[in-house]
Amino acid sequence: MSLVLYTYWRSSSAYRVRIVLNLKGLDYEARPVHLVEEGGQHLKPDYRALSPQAQLPTLIDDGRVVRQSMAILEYLDETRPEPALMPKDAAGRAKVRELMQAVGTDIHPVGNLRVLKAIEAEFGADQAVKEAWSRRWIGLGFDGLEKLLAEGVAGRFSYGDAPTLADACLVPQYYNAVRWGVDLTPYPTIRRVVEACQALAAFKKAAPEAQPDAP
Template structure:
């Protein structure tokens, strides 16, 4: 019998969104365990969740008795445990390119516009809503300009790399969701919009959308 999968998630977390896409691409059933990142000061800071993940972040994937954090590590674990369909190309250069695109989102863009950074800007540095929005759009814009250029190569194809979704697409689509949420003008990024549109045609991406999650709220 296959050991059950549980995903500790928040509907609007782009990092959890990445993992939902990966799980759905592989057709893996899982139980969602909602962790509300705002209610009561943030359920991720509660002692019970801290024992699950000392970083006090989502997502966390529980596979049987194994508990895994960090979205990219989780996605690579899924790919090694359930190899098909693969989230990484077969060749070393392709794998490096996909990982570079994924890390451009997960390491360079996302950390500067996630919830705890915005809360620090507001609560500690006293920045108002307009300043916080400007901050988010600035850093996403810089990152998207680089990704737009990275996608403008023959290695592109329908998706970020070739004609099948990869780890890079799992990261890019949630970041585009964030960009739209913060009202970033997407007109300068036609390659990114093209890839996003191709991804959202697939049931795995559509089902993983934030608004389709059991804990989604208006």
Template sequence: MRLHSFFNSSTSYRVRIALALKGLDYEYVPVNIRRLEHQAPAYVDLNPSANVPLLEDGEVRLGQSLAIIDYLDATYPQGPRLVPADALARARVLELSAAIACDIHPVNNLRVLRYLVKELGVAEDAKNAWYEHWIAEGLAAVERLLAQHGHGAYCFGDAPTLADCCLVPQVANALRMQCDLSAFPRVMAVHEHCVAQPAFAAAAPGAQPDYAA
């Protein structure tokens, strides 16, 4: 198994968490998205989405983090089940995961921020204001979802799910961008619990072979 990843990519981080929780060994293949290595023709041939992560498992190639994690959950039953089998529990996990993966991440990822600055001429302080606005709006929704339906040390109970795989990288990025997250105590409590666990620590950006401060 091979994972094409960039240490600071939150989508790659999600998959690294899932792999660690499942106890799966893999070869780490760095793809530097800051140097646009994900746009190289040879890489795009492997991953038509032209992004990270990309998982190669034998003849299988998958290039979207949520699809990869769902595949791992279905193919490798060891470790926690990341998407519950129960219909309502599954829906709750997917609801919160989508609130992060679909509502927060797409407007704040590197290619969007780069376009704001290089193509639209947005100043650095305005770019940062953009980032913090969407973090605040998105995490407010996540906080409400956790208040209504969350329980236990993780997002939903006493075992990690896909929701935690999504939440931790998003909070990590927000902290790196120096966003004020004090308005989201439940989000932060889940984050602090998760990052203290060995699987999450092993998946963290600073633990990756391509880490650069």
């Protein structure tokens, strides 16, 4: 089967999918879609025809189109079950989804590019305000996520001693936290888990700076 990923080097949603593709050992064709150049290539008619929401990433699997990063992560784990990136038991899968959504639905959406552009255009937010906005929401999200992990969920990784889909969500959000200057001192469990992830080749290969479209 041929896999194509429409991606952008600094998109944390695409970063999640790259991690999982690498953990699965899957070859794929990366098709960069620049979110800034040309007014945003994702807003062009050709890409909108593929992704009506004009969002990244989009995965093409042997002609089948899969959108939304969280859906793509689970799709890949279900269609390529080895190595498994979700626990076998329902309670474990629920916990991993809880950790995924703590990032993917609570932290990430309020700090993505279109939100930052909107508060700039509509409310006159300058770069300093956008940075403060991002730090506020990442920090608030990490306050809760640190407690979830420290309650005993985390082993070496977010859930147990092998990577799961939760780690694929955490690492890109941590990258954003570093980018926006969040004080990470209060989050020792998050930092420990991210360090374990970043030691793995699959995570290194997925990193923004390792992408062919990185400046």
